[in-house]
Amino acid sequence: xxxxxxxxxxxxxxxxxxxxxxxxxxxxxxxxxxxxxxxxxxxxxxxxxxxxxxxxxxxxxxxxxxxxxxxxxxxxxxxxxxxxxxxxxxxxxxxxxxxxxxxxxxxxxxxxxxxxxxxxxxxxxxxxxxxxxxxxxxxxxxxxxxxxxxxxxxxxxxxxxxxxxxxxxxxxxxxxxxxxxxxxxxxxxxxxxxxxxxxxxxxxxxxxxxxxxxxxxxxxxxxxxxxxxxxxxxxxxxxxxxxxxxxxxxxxxxxxxxxxxxxxxxxxxxxxxxxxxxxxxxxxxxxxxxxxxxxxxxxx
Amino acid sequence: xxxxxxxxxxxxxxxxxxxxxxxxxxxxxxxxxxxxxxxxxxxxxxxxxxxxxxxxxxxxxxxxxxxxxxxxxxxxxxxxxxxxxxxxxxxxxxxxxxxxxxxxxxxxxxxxxxxxxxxxxxxxxxxxxxxxxxxxxxxxxxxxxxxxxxxxxxxxxxxxxxxxxxxxxxxxxxxxxxxxxxxxxxxxxxxxxxxxxxxxxxxxxxxxxxxxxxxxxxxxxxxxxxxxxxxxxxxxxxxxxxxxxxxxxxxxxxxxxxxxxxxxxxxxxxxxxxxxxxxxxxxxxxxxxxxxxxxxxxxx
Amino acid sequence: xxxxxxxxxxxxxxxxxxxxxxxxxxxxxxxxxxxxxxxxxxxxxxxxxxxxxxxxxxxxxxxxxxxxxxxxxxxxxxxxxxxxxxxxxxxxxxxxxxxxxxxxxxxxxxxxxxxxxxxxxxxxxxxxxxxxxxxxxxxxxxxxxxxxxxxxxxxxxxxxxxxxxxxxxxxxxxxxxxxxxxxxxxxxxxxxxxxxxxxxxxxxxxxxxxxxxxxxxxxxxxxxxxxxxxxxxxxxxxxxxxxxxxxxxxxxxxxxxxxxxxxxxxxxxxxxxxxxxxxxxxxxxxxxxxxxxxxxxxxx
Numbered sequence: 081x082x083x084x085x086x087x088x089x090x091x092x093x094x095x096x097x098x099x100x101x102x103x104x105x106x107x108x109x110x111x112x113x114x115x116x117x118x119x120x121x122x123x124x125x126x127x128x129x130x131x132x133x134x135x136x137x138x139x140x141x142x143x144x145x146x147x148x149x150x151x152x153x154x155x156x157x158x159x160x161x162x163x164x165x166x167x168x169x170x171x172x173x174x175x176x177x178x179x180x181x182x183x184x185x186x187x188x189x190x191x192x193x194x195x196x197x198x199x200x201x202x203x204x205x206x207x208x209x210x211x212x213x214x215x216x217x218x219x220x221x222x223x224x225x226x227x228x229x230x231x232x233x234x235x236x237x238x239x240x241x242x243x244x245x246x247x248x249x250x251x252x253x254x255x256x257x258x259x260x261x262x263x264x265x266x267x268x269x270x271x272x273x274x275x276x277x278x279x280x281x282x283x284x285x286x287x288x289x290x291x292x293x294x295x296x297x298x299x300x301x302x303x304x305x306x307x308x309x310x311x312x313x314x315x316x317x318x319x320x321x322x323x324x325x326x327x328x329x330x331x332x333x334x335x336x337x338x339x340x341x342x343x344x345x346x347x348x349x350x351x352x353x354x355x356x357x358x359x360x361x362x363x364x365x366x367x368x369x370x371x372x373x374x375x376x377x378x379x380x
Numbered sequence: 381x382x383x384x385x386x387x388x389x390x391x392x393x394x395x396x397x398x399x400x401x402x403x404x405x406x407x408x409x410x411x412x413x414x415x416x417x418x419x420x421x422x423x424x425x426x427x428x429x430x431x432x433x434x435x436x437x438x439x440x441x442x443x444x445x446x447x448x449x450x451x452x453x454x455x456x457x458x459x460x461x462x463x464x465x466x467x468x469x470x471x472x473x474x475x476x477x478x479x480x481x482x483x484x485x486x487x488x489x490x491x492x493x494x495x496x497x498x499x500x501x502x503x504x505x506x507x508x509x510x511x512x513x514x515x516x517x518x519x520x521x522x523x524x525x526x527x528x529x530x531x532x533x534x535x536x537x538x539x540x541x542x543x544x545x546x547x548x549x550x551x552x553x554x555x556x557x558x559x560x561x562x563x564x565x566x567x568x569x570x571x572x573x574x575x576x577x578x579x580x581x582x583x584x585x586x587x588x589x590x591x592x593x594x595x596x597x598x599x600x601x602x603x604x605x606x607x608x609x610x611x612x613x614x615x616x617x618x619x620x621x622x623x624x625x626x627x628x629x630x631x632x633x634x635x636x637x638x639x640x641x642x643x644x645x646x647x648x649x650x651x652x653x654x655x656x657x658x659x660x661x662x663x664x665x666x667x668x669x670x671x672x673x674x675x676x677x678x679x680x
Numbered sequence: 681x682x683x684x685x686x687x688x689x690x691x692x693x694x695x696x697x698x699x700x701x702x703x704x705x706x707x708x709x710x711x712x713x714x715x716x717x718x719x720x721x722x723x724x725x726x727x728x729x730x731x732x733x734x735x736x737x738x739x740x741x742x743x744x745x746x747x748x749x750x751x752x753x754x755x756x757x758x759x760x761x762x763x764x765x766x767x768x769x770x771x772x773x774x775x776x777x778x779x780x781x782x783x784x785x786x787x788x789x790x791x792x793x794x795x796x797x798x799x800x801x802x803x804x805x806x807x808x809x810x811x812x813x814x815x816x817x818x819x820x821x822x823x824x825x826x827x828x829x830x831x832x833x834x835x836x837x838x839x840x841x842x843x844x845x846x847x848x849x850x851x852x853x854x855x856x857x858x859x860x861x862x863x864x865x866x867x868x869x870x871x872x873x874x875x876x877x878x879x880x881x882x883x884x885x886x887x888x889x890x891x892x893x894x895x896x897x898x899x900x901x902x903x904x905x906x907x908x909x910x911x912x913x914x915x916x917x918x919x920x921x922x923x924x925x926x927x928x929x930x931x932x933x934x935x936x937x938x939x940x941x942x943x944x945x946x947x948x949x950x951x952x953x954x955x956x957x958x959x960x961x962x963x964x965x966x967x968x969x970x971x972x973x974x975x976x977x978x979x980x
Contacts, residue, residue: 086783087748091741093787094727099810100794102728103735108811110732127394128402132410135403141391148387165811183386187393194400205596205605206557206578210399211408211465212539216546239812246816253553253572253853253872255890257806272553272853273573273591273873275890275922278806290555290575291591291623291873291891293922293941296805305805322575322593322625323642323891325922325941341593341625342644342923344942344957354965357644365654427694428702432710435703441691448687483686487693494700505896505905506857506878510699511708511765512839516846553853553872572853573873573891590855590875591891591923622875622893622925623942641893641925642944657944665954 106164113158114243118225120151125190125224129214148183155179159232162239178235185231189224192264196223199265203287218252219268229258253290260294262286263316270322277311279329284316289341291323297346315351406464413458414543418525420451425490425524429514448483455479459532462539478535485531489524492564496523499565503587518552519568526576529558553590560594562586563616570622577611579629584616589641591623597646615651706764713758714843718825720751725790725824729814748783755779759832762839778835785831789824792864796823799865803887818852819868829858853890860894862886863916870922877911879929884916889941891923897946915951 094101102108119130124147128135135143159182160175168174197220200213207213214220225248229241241258249255253272256262260276263284268274270290276282280294296310312326315335320326322341326333333339334351343357365372394401402408419430424447428435435443459482460475468474497520500513507513514520525548529541541558549555553572556562560576563584568574570590576582580594596610612626615635620626622641626633633639634651643657665672694701702708719730724747728735735743759782760775768774797820800813807813814820825848829841841858849855853872856862860876863884868874870890876882880894896910912926915935920926922941926933933939934951943957965972 081780081784083748083752083780083783086780086786087741087744089784089787090724090744090748090790093790094740094744097787097790097794100726100729100790100797100814102726102811102814103740104737105728105734107734108729108815111730111815112732124390126400126402128405129400129408130411132412134405134407137404140394140403141387144387144390144394148383148390152383165809180381180383180386183383184381184389186386187389190390190393190397190400194397197400205608205610206559208538209465211402212542214400214402215408215411215539216542218546218549238808239815242812242816246818249818249872250851251550255870255872259806270555270575270593272549272555272575273891273923275870275872289595290593291573291923293870293890295889295922308805310805321627321644322595323573323591323623323923323942327921327941340644341627342623342642342942344921344940352966352968354970356965365656366652368652370654424690426700426702428705429700429708430711432712434705434707437704440694440703441687444687444690444694448683448690452683480681480683480686483683484681484689486686487689490690490693490697490700494697497700505908505910506859508838509765511702512842514700514702515708515711515839516842518846518849551850570855570875570893572849572855572875589895590893591873621944622895623873623891623923640944641927642923642942665956666952668952670954 107161108165109158109161109240109243111243111247113154114240115247117151117154117158118244118247120147120154121228122221122224123147124151124186125193126214126220129211152179152183155182158240159237162237166238178232178237181235182228182231182237189227189231192227193224195264196220196266199267199285199287200269203267204269218254218271222248222252222254222256222268222271223262223266226256226258226260226262230260230262233258260311268292273323279309280311281313283314283318283335286314286316287319289320289322292320293325295325295327297328407461408465409458409461409540409543411543411547413454414540415547417451417454417458418544418547420447420454421528422521422524423447424451424486425493426514426520429511452479452483455482458540459537462537466538478532478537481535482528482531489527489531492527493524495564496520496566499567499585499587500569503567504569518554518571522548522552522554522556522568522571523562523566526556526558526560526562530560530562533558560611568592573623579609580611581613583614583618583635586614586616587619589620589622592620593625595625595627597628707761708765709758709761709840709843711843711847713754714840715847717751717754717758718844718847720747720754721828722821722824723747724751724786725793726814726820729811752779752783755782758840759837762837766838778832778837781835782828782831789827789831792827793824795864796820796866799867799885799887800869803867804869818854818871822848822852822854822856822868822871823862823866826856826858826860826862830860830862833858860911868892873923879909880911881913883914883918883935886914886916887919889920889922892920893925895925895927897928 156175156179160171163171201207201210225244229244232241245258254274256276257278259278260280262282265285267287273291275293294312309329312331314333317336320339324343326345332348336351337353340356456475456479460471463471501507501510525544529544532541545558554574556576557578559578560580562582565585567587573591575593594612609629612631614633617636620639624643626645632648636651637653640656756775756779760771763771801807801810825844829844832841845858854874856876857878859878860880862882865885867887873891875893894912909929912931914933917936918933920939924943926945932948936951937953940956
């Protein structure tokens, strides 16, 4: 066994085992470039928050000139790669057009993201200031990226939107699919483990805690289910507590409902519902004699 | 639609949509700088573990000189920014004083963190050595950072403590608020999804598995609840299994208790309690005829 | 209080508080180097996917030459450090031998990883292409690293395997121990919060959702339990939904079973079982009058 043999065996494997090589194909979007794009986008949305040395009103136009030019160039490049990969005709001109269309949405996106930041501040007594939210709450990155990726998704850009939200997933533990439609004033507290599937619809003023999953009933159908509504619909002003799973494309959580933590919901509930585990679902015993514990009242 | 119009629309948006710009304001702590501070702090606490090329006893004093000077400079800078942001009078001299006070706690912090490492080694049969714990267990980073951030929090430093723990959250999936009071010999196994709220109190020799959340009963009150005790109290020698949520500021888990996985606890339990889901909470069916499965005994 | 005193106190602490210093010891594997190794390994397994500018068939042999030489050098270095740490005799020659043995497994590993990618594509209707899976699904990184770490673990390499999977854990929230034996066509959807313990055994065509944990019944025994089978066995073609915990070394989930979300399973079930929470485990109330909600049917 020597390195030369190993090299040859790998070359053979590259030739033989298809699907996980990408040789002689079109260039694919590069993860490093997508990361840089995501970082620059955050600077565009929140000017002055992520710079090393602050930003004055005088500097703002030049700052924006440089940043916007960089974002345009990179976005166009990665969109073009994505279109070429999907064998779109005329990927060059189309990428140029889609890039401008996406960038044109930024002012509107900023207005929506502003409501998300406001919802986080209003919803968390631990937050001391809006600045603390923007600098230290993971939902800010993950929602801001999802909203931008959602625009690209709606414009029909392949690959890139999913890579953008996966960058957010990697940094925050929050897996928000670019396809999901999410209303304003959206707040995810803590975030780790949250999953929102491609066809989920979420109303306004919705609050999710960490570990909440809005998933498909079953994907045993796999690729055959592509395009169908597979993920739940959540009404306005719904709160869902930690580690709860809501499943299924026709599951609707009515407006104003509260879903307790650690439950698994597979059916619709009407507006203003409260869904919790039954008290007697839990047993409290004395560890030593395994007898019941007096004076513990589980009525909520 | 062209880039010039988009630029103008963004400038208008920066002027119009407040709260998510930070222009002409004081400098804020920079995320990159906070990350470097966190990395240097880990080198100070665990000398010789994270250096590229090892460390000899001869090199130690010089190593410490350089490292400590760097940490002092950076910590003072970021504390001063945080104080200026909160409009503290005399942020410069106050930052100098707070920096020395915080650094002075490091030897004591090391003693506590040593007990955390010992608890991880004692508690996990998969660990082969203390070195493996320090190099490859995420709890080491998250707890070490929380304990330092907690000192800064107690000293009244704004913003920075939360940014330090959020860096730990990003890397480990473990969201430990700087305000939480955590006793020695603390071990979080695996870690992803753990959330410990601002006013939680945790005794000594406590062990949490991934996904355990110590959260507030409701934050419908939002900012009005700031400052109240909103998160649970966990006694000494308590173990809480995976994905369990404990909620509420007056919820007390008595010393020596064990809480099973996937439960949602909203009431206090006395010392030496065992809290588990009732056996009949689970149903085991045959997938094919949906009939009961013989011979499955769920008694724990 | 001044910096000189603090420095002296830290030096005293380094002398006094053992176990969390590593001074005058052997060099340990460095986290940065392990990260670079992991990145290079991914390029070896998926040539052309992670390069900035694509890869042609002509470039492939040179690309492989350079990459393989770099991986060999780094792997040998880190294995040697790991062996020296464990006081293995002749760490140098042994590291050289183990490095070649491990690299020799790469073509076989590629074949297995190819089945994992195929399982992800087959199992997720949201995936548009195999390329999207490789570029944007976190399971690709975590499973690929675990399979390589598992080879090193089986070869008796200390420290390094655990550091490799912990790098995957940090990036994906998926904590897969190098010791776990995992069959082909393995798919973890979303991933965050998944934990697979050291002695778990997983069959072929198994699908796990985020938050699923295969853990030990109790680690109260701590280090005394090292080496025993402590984690569950999962049969072929089993699907386990989000946030479910399976516990214990003699817990066997029979082939073809489906385990619902948010359950805590501590007993074996026969093949083709369906394990779900009982319908009446959940209570649906009207939030306003706390009365029952008509028309909600929880029968699954």
